[in-house]
Structures are given as C-alpha cells and as structure tokens.
Amino acid sequence: RIECVTTGFDRILLPSPRSVSQGVPDYLQKGAIESTADAILLVASAGTGKSRVLSSKLAHEYRRSEQSSAAASILVLSFTAPAARQLCNGADKLLGGTDTIANNPLRVWHGTFHTFSLRLLQQYPYLGTGLASFSIADAADQYS
Numbered sequence: 001r002i003e004c005v006t007t008g009f010d011r012i013l014l015p016s017p018r019s020v021s022q023g024v025p026d027y028l029q030k031g032a033i034e035s036t037a038d039a040i041l042l043v044a045s046a047g048t049g050k051s052r053v054l055s056s057k058l059a060h061e062y063r064r065s066e067q068s069s070a071a072a073s074i075l076v077l078s079f080t081a082p083a084a085r086q087l088c089n090g091a092d093k094l095l096g097g098t099d100t101i102a103n104n105p106l107r108v109w110h111g112t113f114h115t116f117s118l119r120l121l122q123q124y125p126y127l128g129t130g131l132a133s134f135s136i137a138d139a140a141d142q143y144s
Contacts (some may be wrong), residue, residue, distance in 0.1 A: 025049075025056060033057045055090025058108075062091065062100070065107055076110035084110040 025033060029049060032040055033056045040057070042050050061074055078084035088101040088110050095101070101108045109116075118136070125131060 025053065029053050029056075033060050051087065051090065055087050056094060058087060058091035058101070059094035062095065062108065074108045075116070076108065077113050077116055078110075079112060081112055081115075084112065 029052075032042060032053055042053060044050055058074065058076060065074065076084050076087055078087065088108070092099055092101050101110070120127060121134070125134075
C-alpha cells in the first residue's frame with residue numbers, strides 16, 4: 001500500500017507559525033509521520049518541512065521497531081551522504097540525542113543510493129552480473 005501525501009498548493013508540509021517556532025508537526029505532517037503505509041510519497045516545495053517530517057518518521061519507526069520482537073531493519077536512502085546523515089541526526093535528536101541511530105547499524109542503515117546498490121551487488125552478486133568480484137568504473141575507465 002502506498003500513501004500519497006500531497007496537495008496542489010504544497011500545504012501539506014506548510015506548518016502554522018506556532019508549530020514552526022515550537023517544532024510541532026501539524027495534523028497533516030503528523031499523519032505522514034504516524035502512517036502505517038508501506039510507502040509514503042511526500043511532495044512539497046523547498047522549506048516546507050519535509051526533512052523534519054522524514055526525521056520524525058524515522059524516529060517514530062525506530063521506536064516502533066524497538067517495541068517489536070521482530071528484527072526490523074530501516075533503510076534511509078538519499079542522493080548524498082550528508083543528506084542521509086542529516087535525517088538520522090534529526091531523528092537522533094528526537095530520540096534523546098544519544099547517537100541511537102548511528103550506533104545501531106543492524107536496525108538502521110543510512111547512505112546513498114549508490115552505496116546501497118554497491119553493497120547489494122557485493123553481498124548478492126547473482127543479482128547483477130553473477131561475477132563473484134567486480135570493480136566500479138572510475139572516470140579514467142570510462143575513456144579506455
């Protein structure tokens with residue numbers, strides 16, 4: 001099940017002035033944070049609170065996974081490593097600021113799409129070429 005959280009006017013993540021100053025999500029943001037959907041699509045323009053909602057969602061899912069006996073894993077993917085770290089740091093602050101996310105790689109893995117893909121191919125080579133070992137082409141390899 002995929003839940004789409006969007007509006008034509010980017011109002012979903014535009015917090016009220018009171019909630020911005022207090023860091024409290026509005027009811028639509030809270031709905032995205034507490035959703036049990038398999039996937040959530042957040043669509044909003046810059047500066048509307050997407051990162052804060054994603055950090056809150058990560059903290060919420062982390063708390064839920066701690067209460068479960070299942071060995072749940074959470075994957076945080078971003079286009080840049082600093083962006084993924086920022087989401088995890090934001091979640092850590094919500095969890096008490098003790099590097100909970102960073103110190104628990106079995107429960108939360110964060111990184112870029114490229115790093116995640118590389119790890120998958122290294123761990124499960126049959127998903128790609130089937131070769132036991134491979135190398136990543138660098139800029140020089142592209143021209144040879």
